[in-house]
Each structure stands twice: as C-alpha cells, then as structure tokens.
Amino acid sequence: MASTDISASPGLALPPLTEEDTVRSWDRSRVHDARRHNKRWYLLWLLVGPGILAMLGENDGPSMIAYASDGAQYGLGFFVPFIGVLFAMAFVCQEMCMRVGAVTHRGYGELVLQRFGRLWGWFGAGDLTLTNLVTLVGEFVSIRVGLAYFHLGSGVAVALGLTLVVFTLSGGRYWRWERIVLGMALFNGLFLLAAILVKPHLGAVVSSFDFTPFPGGSFNTLLLLLASTIGATVTPWMIFFQQSASADKGMTPDDVKHGRYDTAIGAVLAAIFGIGALIAGAALLTHNGAGIQGFAGAGFPEALKHVSGPAAGTVFALGLIEAGAVAILTISASTAYAAGECVGVSHSFNSSPRDALVFYAANVGVALLAAAVILIPGAPLLSIALNANVLATVLLPVSLVFMVMLANDRGLMGSWVNRRSTNAIGITVIAFVGLCGAAYGIDSFLLTVHIIGS
Amino acid sequence: MKTEALVTNDAHQSNPIQEQDPHAQERLKDQLIMDLERDQIVAETNRPVPRASLGAYATAGLWALRVFVVLVSLMVIYTFIDQLH
Numbered sequence: 444m445a446s447t448d449i450s451a452s453p454g455l456a457l458p459p460l461t462e463e464d465t466v467r468s469w470d471r472s473r474v475h476d477a478r479r480h481n482k483r484w485y486l487l488w489l490l491v492g493p494g495i496l497a498m499l500g501e502n503d504g505p506s507m508i509a510y511a512s513d514g515a516q517y518g519l520g521f522f523v524p525f526i527g528v529l530f531a532m533a534f535v536c537q538e539m540c541m542r543v544g545a546v547t548h549r550g551y552g553e554l555v556l557q558r559f560g561r562l563w564g565w566f567g568a569g570d571l572t573l574t575n576l577v578t579l580v581g582e583f584v585s586i587r588v589g590l591a592y593f594h595l596g597s598g599v600a601v602a603l604g605l606t607l608v609v610f611t612l613s614g615g616r617y618w619r620w621e622r623i624v625l626g627m628a629l630f631n632g633l634f635l636l637a638a639i640l641v642k643p644h645l646g647a648v649v650s651s652f653d654f655t656p657f658p659g660g661s662f663n664t665l666l667l668l669l670a671s672t673i674g675a676t677v678t679p680w681m682i683f684f685q686q687s688a689s690a691d692k693g694m695t696p697d698d699v700k701h702g703r704y705d706t707a708i709g710a711v712l713a714a715i716f717g718i719g720a721l722i723a724g725a726a727l728l729t730h731n732g733a734g735i736q737g738f739a740g741a742g743f744p745e746a747l748k749h750v751s752g753p754a755a756g757t758v759f760a761l762g763l764i765e766a767g768a769v770a771i772l773t774i775s776a777s778t779a780y781a782a783g784e785c786v787g788v789s790h791s792f793n794s795s796p797r798d799a800l801v802f803y804a805a806n807v808g809v810a811l812l813a814a815a816v817i818l819i820p821g822a823p824l825l826s827i828a829l830n831a832n833v834l835a836t837v838l839l840p841v842s843l844v845f846m847v848m849l850a851n852d853r854g855l856m857g858s859w860v861n862r863r864s865t866n867a868i869g870i871t872v873i874a875f876v877g878l879c880g881a882a883y884g885i886d887s888f889l890l891t892v893h894i895i896g897s
Numbered sequence: 898m899k900t901e902a903l904v905t906n907d908a909h910q911s912n913p914i915q916e917q918d919p920h921a922q923e924r925l926k927d928q929l930i931m932d933l934e935r936d937q938i939v940a941e942t943n944r945p946v947p948r949a950s951l952g953a954y955a956t957a958g959l960w961a962l963r964v965f966v967v968l969v970s971l972m973v974i975y976t977f978i979d980q981l982h
Contacts, residue, residue: 463939474932548942852949854949884976
C-alpha cells in the first residue's frame with residue numbers, strides 16, 4: 444500500500460514492535476546509510492537478492508536437464524534465442540512481483556487471500572504446494588543424478604538436501620539466509636564452464652540466434668518441448684517467492700529501481716547459464732544425442748565424459764548438484780511463505796522458529812516430504828521430475844492473472860501501478876503460456892485416450 | 898515516509914542491548930526503527946487490506962480460468978499416470 448508518512452499524522456501512535464521489525468531495521472539502516480553517502484555499488488550489493496535467487500533458483504536440476512536434453516536432441520538452433528525470450532518474459536513477470544512486494548510490504552499469497560477472498564488465496568496456495576512438491580522431488584533426483592557420477596547414492600542426496608535446508612534456516616535473519624543461498628546460486632555458472640569445456644563452434648552458437656532450424660518431430664513433441672521449456676523458466680513458486688522475499692527483505696518503493704537491476708541481473712545470468720547447459724547438451728547431438736530422451740538424460744554427466752572428457756562430465760555433475768540444492772532452498776522457502784501468509788501467522792526469516800512455527804515447519808516439512816518420496820523403492824522419479832515443468836506451466840496462468848490484477852490495483856499500488864506497455868506484455872505472456880500448456884495437456888490427453896492418432 | 902518519531906514498546910526483552918543503560922537502549926532502538934516505513938512494521942502488515950470488489954464479468958472470468966486450469970491439470974496427471982504403465 445502507499446506508505447503512511449508519519450510526519451503527516453503526528454498524533455498517530457506507532458504500533459508495537461517485534462523482534463522481526465528490529466532485525467529488519469538493521470538491514471534497512473545499512474541501505475539508508477549507503478544511499479545517504481551515495482555508495483552506489485554498496486547499495487546495489489545490499490539490495491540484490493530476491494531477483495537473482497528467483498531466476499537462478501528456477502535454473503534448477505530438471506530445467507537444466509531439460510535444456511541439455513533439448514540441445515542433445517535438436518542442437519542449438521531455435522532454443523538459444525527461445526531461452527533468451529523466455530527469460531525476458533520472466534523478467535516482466537518477476538519485476539511486477541518485486542514492485543508489488545516493495546510497495547505493499549506483503550507477500551503474494553496474503554494479498555490474493557485478503558484482496559480477492561480466502562477461496563482464491565487457498566486455490567493459489569494449493570497450486571503452489573502441488574507444483575512445489577513435484578518439483579522438489581525433481582530437485583532431489585537432480586542431486587542424486589549428480590552424486591551418482593561420484594558413485595554416491597540416494598541417501599547422501601537426501602542428507603545433503605535436508606542438511607542444507609536446516610543449516611540455512613539456522614541463521615535467524617533473512618539477510619543471512621539470502622547471502623548463503625546467493626553464494627551457492629552463483630555456482631550455477633558451472634553450466635557455462637561445462638559449455639566452454641565441450642568446445643562449441645562459436646559460429647554455430649552465433650548463427651543459432653535466427654531461431655532456425657525449428658525443432659522437428661510430431662506436434663505433440665513440439666508442444667511438450669514448448670511447455671517444458673516454459674516451465675523451466677517461469678513458474679508459480681517464483682511469483683510467490685520474489686514478492687514475499689522482497690517484502691521480507693524490507694524493500695520499499697525507493698528500492699524499486701535496484702529491484703529491477705536485481706531481477707534483470709538474475710534474468711541475464713539465468714539465460715546465459717541455461718544456454719550453457721543447452722550448449723553442453725548439444726555436444727551429444729552428433730553422438731547419438733537423439734537417443735537421450737528427457738530425463739533418461741540422467742546419464743548426461745557420464746555421456747559428456749565420454750564425448751568431451753572427464754572435466755566436462757564432472758563440472759556438469761557438480762552443476763546438477765548445485766542446481767538441485769539451490770532450488771530446494773528457494774522452493775521450500777516459497778512454500779513456507781505461502782503457508783504462513785495463508786494461515787495468517789508470522790512468515791519471515793527474521794522471526795525465530797518459536798515465533799514463526801508454521802513458516803519454519805512448512806519450510807522443512809515440504810523438503811522432508813519430497814525427500815521421503817525419492818527414498819520409495821521403484822517410485823517413478825524420472826517421470827515425476829519430467830512432468831514437474833509441464834504441470835507448472837499448466838497452473839501458471841492463474842498465478843499470473845492475479846499478479847497482473849495486483850500490480851494494477853491502484854488502491855494497493857498508488858502511482859506504482861503497471862504501465863500500459865507492461866500490461867500488454869503481461870497479458871501476451873499469460874496468453875502464450877496458457878495456450879502452450881493447455882494445448883499440450885489437451886493434445887496428450889486425446890492421444891492417450893485414442894481420440895486422435897499420433 | 899520513515900517513522901521519525903520516538904517509539905516506546907516492550908517487545909525487545911530478548912535483545913542483548915536490554916542489559917545496558919536503558920536510555921542508550923531506547924536511543925539505539927529509536928534509531929533503528931527510524932529506518933522502517935510505518936506500513937512495513939509487522940503490526941501494520943498484520944492488518945488485512947480491504948477486500949476488492951470484483952465485477953460479475955471478472956468473477957466469471959476467474960472461475961472459467963480456474964475450471965479450465967483444473968481440467969487441463971487433470972488431463973496432464975491422467976496422461977502421466979497412463980505413461981507409467
């Protein structure tokens with residue numbers, strides 16, 4: 444909501460303060476100090492975080508294997524520029540989340556619930572929990588795949604993932620959690636290193652920007668590629684996460700410009716690293732890469748090792764572990780924010796576990812649940828992980844519609860409402876995502892029940 | 898926009914500075930709280946925002962989208978289960 448200027452209402456008593464307020468004010472004092480003394484780079488350092496984490500968090504294990512799989516099956520053409528376009532779309536959506544969070548100081552879940560009613564709020568939280576749980580299973584699978592390269596099993600993957608969740612929660616401050624995860628997220632650059640190690644032909648990379656050749660195969664395969672690649676770039680958890688994290692960080696309308704820098708840096712880094720995974724995967728194109736279908740690409744690091752040497756395989760495997768680990772932290776956090784906001788209790792990393800029990804319990808609980816699934820013998824883990832992106836794409840339009848509605852709500856946003864151009868792009872993104880997701884869902888269903896032939 | 902007023906409250910009992918000079922504690926606390934906007938204080942964000950009034954077309958559109966998304970999700974889940982066999 445538009446900020447209340449305390450000097451304009453001198454008789455207004457200040458509300459009681461909590462530990463969360465005090466902790467947040469420490470962070471804010473550094474921001475004000477940097478702004479007062481015109482320390483531009485330090486100010487940027489203080490204010491980056493939610494945007495980079497949302498974007499690099501979405502460069503998760505299933506997404507990176509989806510990109511690499513695209514490269515292995517179809518080469519660089521079409522997908523290099525397509526990934527760029529998708530992250531530009533993601534920037535538009537995430538900028539809205541950041542702006543609404545900074546202006547209203549509230550998370551996405553609580554705003555939908557309070558502004559449009561409990562039913563819509565709980566629907567949104569339900570969508571989020573379902574997609575997050577499925578995606579988290581994919582993240583543990585990704586860690587397991589990476590660790591398998593080093594001859595380590597599922598137990599180690601589960602222990603690593605859960606230890607990280609508990610460790611990062613133990614700081615008691617949003618700032619500390621953000622910096623730890625940010626430090627880990629930068630290792631997403633391992634995929635760029637993997638791309639360099641496979642020694643791609645630079646001319647082929649540059650010439651791929653003309654969107655050709657268009658991927659061949661059946662109509663359903665094309666829809667699957669589009670839906671899963673979109674789901675690898677924009678998802679419901681990113682919307683919940685960035686708005687809530689921006690509010691938890693204590694961002695204000697004065698910080699929106701830096702929030703845009705943060706989101707843009709995240710989008711550019713994520714696009715570069717995603718294209719890195721695609722290029723690494725494309726090294727397998729002329730080595731029977733077409734035989735690597737979707738998550739059957741679990742053998743990617745091994746395959747890369749044989750084609751491009753052990754260094755490329757090792758870096759790709761480490762990248763998968765990093766991508767899965769960071770996503771476990773950010774996706775669990777988005778679930779925790781949504782749970783706290785919908786139940787109406789404290790939902791901040793700046794609160795202690797005693798004061799924000801639901802928040803911390805949801806954070807650990809959803810990770811525990813996903814970890815339990817991957818320990819079930821014979822569970823169809825690879826199929827679950829492959830379908831996570833598609834399910835996210837199908838459910839995304841609802842979250843995006845509410846996001847656009849909130850960003851246009853003058854009662855909440857005041858002068859910070861969307862511009863017409865932002866609305867035009869936002870509506871185009873919703874239509875595109877909705878069409879791709881729905882087309883794949885309907886076409887696959889009709890094929891499955893044999894109403895149409897392949 | 899910042900809360901540039903003195904603040905008194907009893908919500909900081911666990912703060913280590915509490916054990917020092919009470920006036921110094923108050924000054925430090927005031928200084929810290931000055932860096933927050935009034936409407937980002939937890940007590941303020943706990944107050945729900947007023948409900949928006951959606952028109953009939955908007956409500957119908959949201960319901961149509963919700964039903965459509967649920968149906969397509971069920972199709973995706975059915976296809977997923979079928980592919981497992």
